[in-house]
């Protein structure tokens with residue numbers, strides 16, 4: 001289940017209802033899918049064939065189509081990252097820059113872990129959303145954020161798009177943002 005850490009105060013927010021309420025206040029959508037629908041052999045697999053990716057999308061087809069019909073997404077795919085990904089460190093360096101998009105950024109984690117760092121309201125400042133299998137998040141358009149892996153460096157997620165072009169990152173220079181933990 002997702003957990004929040006507010007960077008300025010180190011406060012942690014846990015429990016589905018608390019997390020959902022906090023994120024709602026920050027205009028971040030949070031939902032949850034049952035990750036146990038996924039066949040056991042795919043729950044801990046981070047190098048995926050096209051067939052296995054198709055199997056994951058088929059497993060969550062109802063959830064994907066429900067989310068897509070409510071929010072207007074037209075295409076979706078699977079992203080898998082792990083130490084087996086070529087140039088993972090370089091890729092993560094590129095990921096770890098605060099940026100915005102003209103489209104929202106939706107991720108439904110199906111295996112592994114990941115973390116969104118998001119710029120909240122002025123009172124809250126930056127906060128981390130730690131995500132695991134079953135967590136579904138949408139960071140709204142124009143909201144500064146970045147996404148990266150956690151210590152285990154493994155994730156599989158469904159991405160949903162309105163238009164893939166709407167998802168191009170625009171960097172957001174924020175001198176007040178400190179990557180290092182307080």
Ligand SMILES: [Fe+2]
Nearest residue numbers: 105145146169
């Ligand atoms: Fe992004």
